[in-house]
Amino acid sequence: MRNRNGIFWGLFLLLSAAILVVSQMHLITYTFGFWTIIVTIMLVAVLIKSLVYFAIPGTVFSLAFLAILYAKPLGITALVPWTILGAALLISIGLSMIFRPLIARHRPWMNKKYYRGYSWHHGRNFNGNGDPDVKTVNDSDVDVYVKMGSSIRYVKSENFKEANIDVSMGDAKVYFENVTVEGTAVINVNASLGGIELYIPKTWNVVKELDNNMGGVSEVGFSDVTVDSPVVTIRGLVSLSGLKISYI
Template identity: 45%
Template sequence: MKQRWFWGTFFLVSAIVLVTSQLGVFSYHVGIWTLFLTIALIAIIVTSLRNLIMSSLVFAIALLAIIYAKPLGITALVPWTILGAALLLSIGLSILVHPRWKIHGGAHRNWHGHFDHERTSTQTIDEPNVNLDLSMSNSIRYIHSTDFNGANLHVSMGGAKIYFDDVQLRHAEATITVDISLSGVELYLPKTWQVQLNVDNSLGDITINGTPTTAGPVIYLQGRVSLGQLSITYI
């Protein structure tokens, strides 16, 4: 309820700012598309702060700094300097601060546990071909398949934890395609999976935790990470 009131008020205020800015009320005039982008970036900043998604937060602030470099008096900092600093800050903060995931009823993962649904949604998926499209939310997904063939994961402006530890493959190999933008995504994979990583990294961060066994099925992990974070953990 609080979240609904907040976002409702946010977009009402945004509408007022949009109209008044075009009437010349503010001394600094911005174009309508710049204003729309500003509103979107502020929304990302607020969501990232609520959920402690550091990469989204830092890069949204960096883009605002680039857009408003002139009134802020930082035109000497060329865009690549700001983006480079944002990348380093994102990596450092992502190591120190992890996304907020609230789990009630015990410290261990439970297939039917109770989660804070205002912050995080959870779902078990039992399909051979997994297609996820998550936006502006925190989500936990458990892939439970005895005939897994592959997955397409699209996550934007949010956070996701996806568990593949209860999966049996249809063949000796499978493909997981990710499309991550302004988000933090954590993939939990079986130690027997031999991951072939081929992901385009555009001002993002990719980390690998743990070590796989020396033999097992081959998983082709491909796609892109843009202003986000991808974490791969073997369990």
């Protein structure tokens, strides 16, 4: 992860310098404003980070916003912003489905027992009444996969080890209140255009190793950690999504 961060910041600084030099030397006939350059640098930063971390939604949407920003010099003013963003959404879904095996190789937890007991739901994670898919899980390893739907999982385990939570264009709520951890455990998250809510005992010593790409990570409540508290690591990628950690 440190190596990837070094690649990101190195490329970001190089491209920022290039944008600054080109804008000041007037090598492009179109005149850019100060704030346009600032926003461009920010979007380029998101683009590079998305490429480094193989985040397809972040890559596509950063390019879409750049296209909206530079619609006039690109000659695409006939395309309204909503058309570009709508196309970006469809492209993100399509590319995510096509390149999922490649992405999984760079996120090992997506390969490990990941779809055991779950099927690929093309656009549905709901029951006939439109309610969220609700289940209670008693295993030490928990797998939650949501695509264009909603799921709620109540984890009840006396020896919790690992949870793999993958959400794409949907939302998942996972409750760990009836869980016992022997030493350490890991919660792997991969959120893309969706939301994940984790309800975690406040006695857990939570270590966050998250890559945030145009997403939001928030915490509700406070932890009450002691020397005997189990260490639970939350790691993964939050791309154009939200991750909420609630201490209960």
